[in-house]
Amino acid sequence: MSRPDTIDVLSRSRFDLLVVGGGIIGSAVAAHAARLGLSVALVDAGDFGGGTSSASSKLVHGGLRYLRLGDVRLVREAHHERRALTKIVAPRLVHRIPFLLPLYEDGPYRPAVVQSAILFYSALARSRLNWLVQPARARELVPSLRRERLRACALYADAWTNDARLCLANVRAASEAGAYVLNRAEVVELRKAGGRVVGAELRVDGELVSVEARTVVNAAGPWVDRIRGLENPAAGTSVLLTKGVHALVPAAGPWRAALTIPQDQVRVSFAVPFYGMLLLGTTDTPHEREPSQVAVEPADVEQVVSEAAVAVDPSLVAGERVRATFAGLRVLPAEARESVSVRRETVISWGSAGMLSVAGGKLTTYRRIALGTLERLRPELGIHVVDRRPWPLPGVGDAASSPLPGELNPALRDHLLHLYGTLTTQVLEPARDDPTLLEPLHPEGPDIAAQALYAATHEWALRAEDVVRRRTTIFYRGLAGDDVTRRVEELIGRAAVAAAR
Numbered sequence: 332m333s334r335p336d337t338i339d340v341l342s343r344s345r346f347d348l349l350v351v352g353g354g355i356i357g358s359a360v361a362a363h364a365a366r367l368g369l370s371v372a373l374v375d376a377g378d379f380g381g382g383t384s385s386a387s388s389k390l391v392h393g394g395l396r397y398l399r400l401g402d403v404r405l406v407r408e409a410h411h412e413r414r415a416l417t418k419i420v421a422p423r424l425v426h427r428i429p430f431l432l433p434l435y436e437d438g439p440y441r442p443a444v445v446q447s448a449i450l451f452y453s454a455l456a457r458s459r460l461n462w463l464v465q466p467a468r469a470r471e472l473v474p475s476l477r478r479e480r481l482r483a484c485a486l487y488a489d490a491w492t493n494d495a496r497l498c499l500a501n502v503r504a505a506s507e508a509g510a511y512v513l514n515r516a517e518v519v520e521l522r523k524a525g526g527r528v529v530g531a532e533l534r535v536d537g538e539l540v541s542v543e544a545r546t547v548v549n550a551a552g553p554w555v556d557r558i559r560g561l562e563n564p565a566a567g568t569s570v571l572l573t574k575g576v577h578a579l580v581p582a583a584g585p586w587r588a589a590l591t592i593p594q595d596q597v598r599v600s601f602a603v604p605f606y607g608m609l610l611l612g613t614t615d616t617p618h619e620r621e622p623s624q625v626a627v628e629p630a631d632v633e634q635v636v637s638e639a640a641v642a643v644d645p646s647l648v649a650g651e652r653v654r655a656t657f658a659g660l661r662v663l664p665a666e667a668r669e670s671v672s673v674r675r676e677t678v679i680s681w682g683s684a685g686m687l688s689v690a691g692g693k694l695t696t697y698r699r700i701a702l703g704t705l706e707r708l709r710p711e712l713g714i715h716v717v718d719r720r721p722w723p724l725p726g727v728g729d730a731a732s733s734p735l736p737g738e739l740n741p742a743l744r745d746h747l748l749h750l751y752g753t754l755t756t757q758v759l760e761p762a763r764d765d766p767t768l769l770e771p772l773h774p775e776g777p778d779i780a781a782q783a784l785y786a787a788t789h790e791w792a793l794r795a796e797d798v799v800r801r802r803t804t805i806f807y808r809g810l811a812g813d814d815v816t817r818r819v820e821e822l823i824g825r826a827a828v829a830a831a832r
């Protein structure tokens with residue numbers, strides 16, 4: 332449905348549920364609710380996934396750190412979700428990868444302690460990958476691993492994902508199940524009747540649009556307290572925010588494992604192979620300003636690269652090799668004191684006028700958080716049972732059943748199947764009439780023009796940054812620049828002209 336038509340429906344209908352915030356949590360709440368047969372609207376002030384859900388470490392993991400904090404339940408749940416995501420929900424977007432945890436002579440952990448922790452972690456993960464490997468074997472997996480004073484490496488398995496695309500797949504699932512979804516639609520006020528929240532006023536393309544709904548869920552992530560404040564100006568603060576910064580450098584050589592790098596007794600940092608780059612991070616510093624003011628400072632990048640250099644050849648992670656950086660905000664319960672030792676629990680609260688707010692938690696457990704949110708809303712929404720069984724997101728299926736043009740080179744084919752799965756045929760459809768759409772958006776990357784057009788026609792992309800940062804892999808490869816922006820803007824314009832015809 333076109334944007335004007337969606338706006339029209341939003342302003343004329345009364346929904347069962349309005350979800351504020353199209354990050355991974357809001358979009359999954361919307362998708363699950365729509366599949367239950369409810370009428371649902373999902374809105375986001377910026378782009379879908381434009382908040383925390385594209386700024387994570389991109390790990391779908393149990394979280395070794397949480398075991399150290401004694402949170403066995405969280406680790407067990409996360410492993411359960413990781414299995415559901417890799418096997419059923421998003422196997423094309425969530426991939427298993429081995430992790431090496433190097434143990435240096437002057438490091439914070441004793442090998443025996445780590446070995447027993449990894450054994451326990453792997454038992455919770457139902458994984459058999461859990462042993463200590465010698466430095467020579469470790470270098471085969473990670474060629475740039477530092478070997479001076481290295482005693483051994485613990486080996487275990489977790490998974491990585493493309494967080495923005497995972498979020499988008501949930502938005503798409505919501506839309507396919509009948510939800511009306513709109514990005515760049517900011518909730519500026521909540522509508523009330525009889526002391527209850529019954530909808531919201533949105534600012535959309537400079538105009539105000541009213542949406543009516545029986546129930547409103549606030550899934551605004553770091554902005555959760557701002558929306559709670561619209562419900563009740565005295566609502567106060569329910570969460571604390573801390574900033575996490577990542578940096579990307581080109582990976583030299585094939586990395587067949589990621590690195591978990593111990594920094595102290597609790598904190599670890601990561602170096603994860605990601606689209607031919609290494610994703611390094613992250614930091615953890617208090618953020619007391621407006622969420623939208625989160626920014627990468629030079630000191631953050633310095634910290635990220637120097638922490639990576641504990642275990643990675645320092646010349647590989649030197650500051651001048653950094654090609655891209657990004658920052659996101661963790662949402663922690665307000666009573667938290669010290670961020671690193673705080674459990675990444677979800678903060679769920681009912682407001683005085685009946686709005687349910689949900690924030691925090693992990694990307695890994697997004698499904699569980701969304702289902703838990705709907706469980707709480709059962710009486711309001713008149714739902715008897717919330718079906719918790721995992722189901723495949725759009726694009727999941729046997730790619731062989733939708734054959735691709737034979738002339739696609741294998742690398743491009745794999746790239747498209749990873750991002751779109753069975754929807755790849757739709758992405759390539761317009762290229763039948765216009766072969767220039769098969770040309771790369773940047774000569775050094777695999778993303779092609781057809782993807783930008785598809786982002787605008789089928790994936791709600793409105794601006795070049797939506798395509799460059801969240802629909803393709805251009806940003807992560809450090810290939811964003813004026814030429815790419817111009818070409819993407821051209822393609823978005825072309826989609827708009829076609830839609831207006």
Ligand SMILES: Cc1cc2nc3c(=O)[nH]c(=O)nc-3n(C[C@H](O)[C@H](O)[C@H](O)COP(=O)(O)OP(=O)(O)OC[C@H]3O[C@@H](n4cnc5c(N)ncnc54)[C@H](O)[C@@H]3O)c2cc1C
Nearest residue numbers: 352354355356376382383384388390518552575660694695
């Ligand atoms: C540095 C960092 C690393 C992380 N790494 C991992 C990891 O490796 N693995 C893992 O499992 N988890 C990780 N997490 C946690 C994970 O990223 C978050 O739990 C998850 O993305 C939160 O999603 P969300 O939908 O709650 O919030 P968000 O993605 O922030 O979505 C909230 C949305 O609300 C919208 N919004 C705000 N105000 C309004 C308004 N007025 N009207 C309409 N919309 C509005 C915003 O635009 C935004 O898109 C990490 C988090 C951080 C910060």
